[in-house]
Amino acid sequence: MESEQSSIFSMQIELLDKVLAASSDHIYISDRHLRYIYASPAGLAALGLQPAELLGKTWQELGFPPDIMELYDEDCQSVFQTGISITGETSFPTVHGIRYYEYVIAPIWGDDGEIIAVINTSRDISDRKQVEDALRLLNQELEARLIKTTQELAALNQSLRLEIAQRQQRQNAFYDGLTGLPNRALFMEYLTQALQQAKRHKDNLFAVLFLDLDRFKIINDSLGHIKGDQFLITIAQILQACIPSTDIVARLGGDEFTILLTEIKDVSDAIKVAERIQQELKLPLKLDKQEVFTSASIGIALSSTLDYDQPEQLLRDADTAMYRAKALGKSRYALFNADMYASALFRLQLEVDLRRAIERQEFQVYYQPIVSLITGSIIGFEALLRWQHPQRGLLSPVDFIPLAEETGLIVEIGYWTLFEACRQMQAWLMKYPHYSLEKMSVNLSAKQFCQPNLIEQIRHILHSTGLKPYNLALEITETVIVENGDEAIAILLKLRELGVEISIDDFGTGYSSLGRLYSFPISVLKIDRSFVNPMTTDNRNLDIIEIIVTLADKLGIRAIAEGVERPEQLAILRKLNCQSVQGYFFSEPLDSSHTAALITANPQWS
Numbered sequence: 145m146e147s148e149q150s151s152i153f154s155m156q157i158e159l160l161d162k163v164l165a166a167s168s169d170h171i172y173i174s175d176r177h178l179r180y181i182y183a184s185p186a187g188l189a190a191l192g193l194q195p196a197e198l199l200g201k202t203w204q205e206l207g208f209p210p211d212i213m214e215l216y217d218e219d220c221q222s223v224f225q226t227g228i229s230i231t232g233e234t235s236f237p238t239v240h241g242i243r244y245y246e247y248v249i250a251p252i253w254g255d256d257g258e259i260i261a262v263i264n265t266s267r268d269i270s271d272r273k274q275v276e277d278a279l280r281l282l283n284q285e286l287e288a289r290l291i292k293t294t295q296e297l298a299a300l301n302q303s304l305r306l307e308i309a310q311r312q313q314r315q316n317a318f319y320d321g322l323t324g325l326p327n328r329a330l331f332m333e334y335l336t337q338a339l340q341q342a343k344r345h346k347d348n349l350f351a352v353l354f355l356d357l358d359r360f361k362i363i364n365d366s367l368g369h370i371k372g373d374q375f376l377i378t379i380a381q382i383l384q385a386c387i388p389s390t391d392i393v394a395r396l397g398g399d400e401f402t403i404l405l406t407e408i409k410d411v412s413d414a415i416k417v418a419e420r421i422q423q424e425l426k427l428p429l430k431l432d433k434q435e436v437f438t439s440a441s442i443g444i445a446l447s448s449t450l451d452y453d454q455p456e457q458l459l460r461d462a463d464t465a466m467y468r469a470k471a472l473g474k475s476r477y478a479l480f481n482a483d484m485y486a487s488a489l490f491r492l493q494l495e496v497d498l499r500r501a502i503e504r505q506e507f508q509v510y511y512q513p514i515v516s517l518i519t520g521s522i523i524g525f526e527a528l529l530r531w532q533h534p535q536r537g538l539l540s541p542v543d544f545i546p547l548a549e550e551t552g553l554i555v556e557i558g559y560w561t562l563f564e565a566c567r568q569m570q571a572w573l574m575k576y577p578h579y580s581l582e583k584m585s586v587n588l589s590a591k592q593f594c595q596p597n598l599i600e601q602i603r604h605i606l607h608s609t610g611l612k613p614y615n616l617a618l619e620i621t622e623t624v625i626v627e628n629g630d631e632a633i634a635i636l637l638k639l640r641e642l643g644v645e646i647s648i649d650d651f652g653t654g655y656s657s658l659g660r661l662y663s664f665p666i667s668v669l670k671i672d673r674s675f676v677n678p679m680t681t682d683n684r685n686l687d688i689i690e691i692i693v694t695l696a697d698k699l700g701i702r703a704i705a706e707g708v709e710r711p712e713q714l715a716i717l718r719k720l721n722c723q724s725v726q727g728y729f730f731s732e733p734l735d736s737s738h739t740a741a742l743i744t745a746n747p748q749w750s
């Protein structure tokens with residue numbers, strides 16, 4: 145029985161030995177003193193030792209590398225103490241060079257529950273390690289590359305951003321923010337190039353179109369700015385579609401666009417484009433669901449019209465032609481020509497002269513008497529401005545007042561006139577106290593009327609000249625009052641407060657609402673010459689005069705008929721009960737010395 149048992153046991157040992165020998169793992173068993181008491185064949189082979197060389201020896205005796213083995217020592221001690229297995233990784237110099245191992249150190253328990261030995265199972269993981277190392281290296285390299293690429297990308301990003309910023313700057317400097325079209329600066333560049341090219345090749349013809357929308361302000365005011373912007377963008381698209389893709393559309397600002405047509409044979413090509421644009425703009429534009437109608441006035445300047453040097457000159461001439469188109473009734477085109485050039489030049493010269501006229505004191509006030517039909521005497525004068533032009537002689541206000549108005553020079557000129565008329569009137573009142581002079585009438589232009597310091601200026605003039613406010617009447621046209629609405633009434637009230645009389649000039653030609661006339665603080669209606677002059681031949685005008693005289697009467701104010709030239713007209717005005725008159729029949733406007741003579745002559749029209 146016992147021998148059967150021992151033979152089973154030795155069979156088991158033999159089997160175990162075979163199993164361990166077959167294992168590729170390296171198995172070492174060490175006793176309490178860390179002497180090797182077993183090594184599997186693979187383990188021995190790795191160390192290049194025979195069993196006899198190893199067994200019973202410590203690693204120190206075997207000369208194993210201490211830096212590796214000290215850790216092994218620690219692990220084994222720990223297993224002996226705690227009975228808990230330890231796993232780890234290590235490298236070891238074998239006969240095949242340094243190999244890497246994954247190991248487990250586990251306790252071997254004796255029958256009495258004591259740990260009698262430890263078993264170290266090491267598995268060669270060099271191949272895996274190699275792959276891992278290679279992977280780590282690769283990883284490191286990839287990481288390094290990634291860092292480098294990231295840095296490169298950041299640098300690229302930076303330079304891209306810089307370029308975008310530069311482009312943006314260029315975009316802002318040369319393109320219109322709303323429509324994306326070239327702006328004035330870029331358009332001028334293109335124009336400069338076109339001009340240089342035309343200078344080099346004599347038969348190179350080009351045209352500049354200047355386009356202004358006719359009703360943009362109304363659209364903008366009624367639909368709001370957002371729709372207004374949308375509208376401009378749509379117009380920009382239409383314009384671009386109307387010209388060859390090689391040509392340029394630019395937005396100068398507001399509702400002004402310019403076009404440069406480079407590939408034209410003659411003027412008809414430019415006209416065709418202008419006509420096409422007008423045709424396109426005639427169609428209703430859709431803004432969201434709203435339909436909007438528009439039209440444009442177009443000025444065309446041709447590079448061959450004048451010997452152009454500067455691009456600005458071409459733009460200016462296209463602009464001039466555009467104004468002509470507008471003046472001719474809008475929604476049309478006009479071609480700039482030499483006549484227009486002459487008249488533009490003339491205007492420019494006039495403006496220069498006009499500025500100089502103020503300094504050189506070339507203005508003069510003429511006076512036209514206003515006669516009372518009740519007393520038959522002169523009761524006052526209308527001050528009418530004249531300009532003693534150094535070359536062109538005495539100029540009528542119709543020749544320069546509109547330009548003075550447009551350029552704003554009227555404010556200064558008007559102030560001078562008012563001062564001079566007041567000074568003169570006061571001088572006559574002092575000199576001729578026994579005549580029936582009552583009022584000096586002075587015309588006030590629209591710009592003057594809207595001057596914020598108008599009241600102060602008048603007060604100052606009255607104060608400096610000594611003229612009493614009730615000796616001054618200001619003539620304002622109906623249109624000025626109508627166009628300035630409630631603001632006009634406020635100004636009129638202040639003037640009345642000052643004690644100055646207000647006449648409505650050219651009455652009947654404007655569109656004042658008769659209903660509102662009651663609320664105007666006015667004293668005189670001046671019946672426009674156009675009703676008086678053809679009076680004898682036209683019954684309708686006669687009716688109008690009668691109505692105005694009656695109206696004045698009802699309002700408790702006076703009526704003055706202007707432009708009386710013939711005795712028949714005077715007779716009719718008397719019959720209509722018009723109190724005051726003015727016109728060539730009595731006297732033309734006279735300079736101050738002739739007026740003084742007229743005063744002393746004291747003519748009577750009874």
Ligand code: C2E
Pocket residue numbers: 512527528529540541542545558561587588589619649650673706707708709726727728729733
């Ligand atoms: P207005 O205020 O209607 O002045 C009357 C114009 O009719 C004057 O022309 C006068 O000479 C003219 N006139 C007077 N009687 C007759 C007549 O019997 N027949 C005809 N055909 N005409 C007559 P004038 O002096 O050429 O002034 C023209 C316009 O210029 C004035 O029209 C006025 O609107 C403006 N104006 C004149 N002086 C001034 C001024 O100092 N300031 C401003 N703002 N405008 C002025």
Ligand code: CA
Pocket residue numbers: 526587619649
């Ligand atoms: Ca007048």
Ligand code: CA
Pocket residue numbers: 649650670672673706
């Ligand atoms: Ca008048």
